[in-house]
Amino acid sequence: MRPGSGVYLSLGRAAAQYTQYKFYKFYNFYRLYSTYMYETHSLSDLIHTDPRFKQLKERLGGYARGSDEYLAQLINELPLTSYPDYKAYLKRQSVPLPKGSASGNDSSSHSDIFRNVLSPGNLVTCIDQCLATGYDHFMFSVRQYGSNDCLGERVYDPETKQWAPTYSFQTYSEVAERAHALGSGIMSLVNVKRNRPLRSNDFKVAIMAHNCPQWILTDVACQAYSLTNTALYETLGPRTSEYIMNLTEAPVLVFAKCNLYNILSILPDLEHVNTLVCMEDLTQHELDTINTHLLTRTFNKNNERISMFTMKHVEEVGRLNNIPVIPPTPETVYTISFTSGTTGMPKGVVLTHQNITASNAFVLSTMKIPEAKRGKQLYDLCFLPLTHIFQRQTTSYTLSMGVAAGFLHKPDPLVLVEDLKILKPDFLSMVPRILTRFEAGIKTSLAQSAVQSTIASSIIGSKAARFASHGGTDRSLLNSMLYHRVLIDKIKDSLGLTNNSVIVTGSAPISHDTLLFLRSALDIGIRQGYGLTESFAGMCLAEPHERDIGSCGAVGISTECRLRDVPEMSYFARRDLKGELQLRGPQIFSEYYKNPDETSKVLDSDGWFSTGDVGFIDKKGRIHIIDRVKNFFKLAHGEYIAPEKIENAYLSSCPYISQIFVFGDPLKTFLVGVMSIDPDAVRSFLGERRPELGAMSPADLVATINADAALRREFLLLINRGIEGLQGFEKVHNMVVGLDLLSVDNDTVTPTLKIKRLVATKHFRTELDALYAQGSLIRTEKL
CATH class of the missing domain: 3.40.50.12780 (ANL, N-terminal domain)
Known part of the structure; x- marks a missing residue:
């Protein structure tokens, strides 16, 4: 059944499909389909019915609605956040639905239901009824941009044993x-x-x-x-x-x-x-x-x-x-994406073509193509693993608008910068771990010359101060005529980011300091998002140049959210707008494959998906992820500890560490940690106090820190003094450091970098016991 009838799914259609999809036999038929029906409400419907978008509607008036020309112009005019007033949008990005309304929430244990301020009346399922599946999106690009570059790689010459110096595209x-x-x-x-x-x-x-x-x-x-x-x-x-x-x-x-x-x-x-x-x-x-x-x-x-x-x-x-x-039709199952769970075998998340189109509608509604680039051939580097939904969401978006996707010439992150310099992509999706390495590389390069370091510090400091006080794109002559020519363009060229307009980061929290430094050094928007496999990756995305960085942005136009009380962790949804984040809408999955027990644990009868993540919603309507449900324990003094919240605080505040695993023995009164360090950043800092450390190899640096309790204490005090929002008993009192200590290879993290706590505890048991035997390094210090 194609869209246009007003409803994507019907019970009659579902009955016809029942035999084809064996996994539906595990579910109550009426519950499954009555819960997850969403009326067709496209982005073009929103534009044509909401008077706030009158200006955009007029710009589309010269095209037959539903035609390829109309769709191309619609995509070209987005993002929707630009209408009617972007500055007004920044001040209020999502709104609660009225209490007592058909969609509102009156439960005392839940917050109000929040929707994006751009479409509070309806959740958007697609860009247009003519783009009802992922395949529709791709074939639109084939018709509209058939001669555009699509998929590219560097070709290997077996005779010269060399990779081509340029990309070849189909x-x-x-x-x-x-x-x-x-x-x-x-x-x-x-x-x-x-x-x-x-x-x-x-x-x-x-x-x-x-x-x-x-x-x-x-x-x-x-x-x-x-x-x-x-x-x-x-x-x-x-x-x-x-x-x-x-x-x-x-x-x-x-x-x-x-x-x-x-x-x-x-x-x-x-x-x-x-x-x-x-x-x-x-x-x-x-x-x-x-x-x-x-x-x-x-x-x-x-x-x-x-x-x-x-x-x-x-x-x-x-x-x-x-x-x-x-x-396919909107209800056709597109993929079964298996989550890399922290315990047991992975669960298969069933995602349909409606999930794709809702995701594309969300991304297109918020991603801006600079006017100078519109209508031109654009490029993206398909870097993050396609086994994960984050990259598949990104690729679906780029293939919906004629953008070319390039690939690394071999599956090795060490060749990333080499290929970036050749491809010079316009977009990039990254994870914090890569961005912190960019940060460390830039700082190391700038530190090689005292004069260059002084100039760079002055420029980057000036940029950071401007972003922190004003936000927004820096269009000043000082920036374009001086800062870019003297420093910024050189940094971008050195990383292959010459043409880059925006970097999206997700899958893990990123340090506020790293965000501010990279925004200042590269002068591009870096947008932190949040999502899960169950939400077809990102369902919210921070705006690129906001002054008060750190949020994941407002819930998108294809999803609604609310918060649920977690009283055992002292989170109360109505009182503080803090609690477990729940999601619902056409972008959210409907089941785990052949796993009704796990499905029923996270999806209730009203279609609310419990994410397991604790968040809060700020005054602008933006989501902040602050904790993880159930990841908590007690120390000997009776205080509850939420390790994921603590780990996020360290990663968000300290540029010297790239990974951290916090552990607490219930018979002890303090926490210990396992930390992976950035050797360049740590050498730079500690080398000022102990010059002999500045020339050490990463392995020798790690061995020296671990062997020297006084040096380790000095390093730990530095880290702890920079942490905000934690009480003394929530800070790490002793630690062991290393390089990439948490990895998929040793099974301590999932491929999406979630810590497997039980496995990590067992893996590092010797080190953890030794830390407790040594005791607190900072007990006498005021934290």
């Missing part, structure tokens, strides 16, 4: 043609083996690969044929991949060649696979060798033959068969 039209051929080929090969009609699309497609153009090709191919895909985490080990493959019963696995060994090692335990597709080219001899000698298990549990192909072979099969596309 156009949108070429990507569409290849994706349709790939989808047709996958449908042909899988269904012949299953003895099913060639147009049967009742199976899942699994992907195991680092970021590359073939990943996006596979994703678009799945969308074109309404195939649900799921991504396997290369970092979580073979057992997790086996679990996901068997749970989803995926018959096809599309993978990068570097994962061949891992796949063959678990193949005997994969019950449903019949088709393996290697993304890279292989010679016929290599392919025959694999199929003849390495595929030791030749049939799966369904007695279907297992065989391997290259992606190009599958595309050739697809072109021969040329199965007509099967466009």
Whole structure:
């Protein structure tokens, strides 16, 4: 059922779909669909009915509503935050719904329901009824920007053993043609083996690969044929991949060649696979060798033959068969995105095409393209893992508007700056860990010359003071004629950020000092967002040049939120506007795959998703994440400790540390910590007091700090004095330092950098016991 009838989902449509989606059998049918129905309310509906957007409506008046020309102009005129008055929006970004209204909340244990001030009357489900699915968005770009660059990479020359010095791109039209051929080929090969009609699309497609153009090709191919895909985490080990493959019963696995060994090692335990597709080219001899000698298990549990192909072979099969596309509908399941949980096996978050379109509507409503860049070819670096929903949201946004996505020439973060210098992207999505390294690199480079350091400190200090007092874009002549020419442009060029307009950061808190420094040194907007896999990544995003930094911005136009009391942690929603954040709307998921028990724990009968994160809503209507529900314990003196709140406070206030794990023994009266340090920043600071430390290698620096209690105490006092908002018993009293101590490799964090507390406690047990045996380093100091 296509949009336009006023409702995306209907009970009759749902009944027809019930047999197709086996996982729905676990749920009460009426509850599932009556809870998650959302009337079609597009961004274009909002513009045409709300008098506040009269000016924007007039600008679109010369185009037939729903036409490609209309959609292109609409996207070009966004963001919606610019209308009618951006300054007014900054002062009040979300509003509570009236008490007693149909949508309002009167519960004493919950706050009011908040919606974005741009659309308080309705939650937006899509940009326009003509863009009702992710596939609609991509095909719009194909029609409108067919000759634009789409997917690009640096090509490797096996003869010279060198990577090309420039990016080579496939156009949108070429990507569409290849994706349709790939989808047709996958449908042909899988269904012949299953003895099913060639147009049967009742199976899942699994992907195991680092970021590359073939990943996006596979994703678009799945969308074109309404195939649900799921991504396997290369970092979580073979057992997790086996679990996901068997749970989803995926018959096809599309993978990068570097994962061949891992796949063959678990193949005997994969019950449903019949088709393996290697993304890279292989010679016929290599392919025959694999199929003849390495595929030791030749049939799966369904007695279907297992065989391997290259992606190009599958595309050739697809072109021969040329199965007509099967466009998705809003309720079609787009992906099952498995969360990297802190305990047990990951949960599969079921996300539909309506979740994509709601997400795109939110991002487009708040992201601004500079006027000088409108209508030009723009570039984005697809850097964060596509296994995570954050990057998929970013990529969905860029592919909706003809932007090109480039990829690292090899899956190694160490080549990031090298590729940034070549691609010079206009957009960038990052995580705080990378941005703190940018900060450290800039500071180290500037410190090499005393004169340069003095000039840089003066300029950056002046910029920081301006941002802290005024906010907004700095359009002064002093900035453009002096600061940029003397310093800022050189810094941007050195990092490959020459053309960059905005950086979005998420997945973890970022230090206020880092935000302010990078905004000042790069003179670009850095926007912190918040979201989860269950909300199709970001559902709020801070404005780029706000004076009072630190929030995650207001809830977006496709989601509503409220706060719930957490009395055991002394958070009260109505009294203080602090509590567990709950979300509802067309951007929010509806279930965990084949897991009704876990679904019922976080989704109530009214559709509210309990995030597990504690937040507060400020006077401007912006969300701040301050804690995590259930991550608390008592110390011996009876005080409750919320470790995640404490860790966030340290990371937000201290540029010398990049990771921290706070631990408290319930029989002790103080906290200890495991900290990963930024060696360049720490050397710079401690070297002023102890010059011999300035020349040490990172490993020697770490060993010296850990061995020297007096030095460690001095460092700890520095850190603690810069922390705001914590009481003395909430501060760390002893610590061990290191480099990247918390990692996916040692299983102490998830791929999205959430700490696995039980695992981390066990992993660092020796160090933690030693810290308590040594005692508090700062007990006599006033904190």
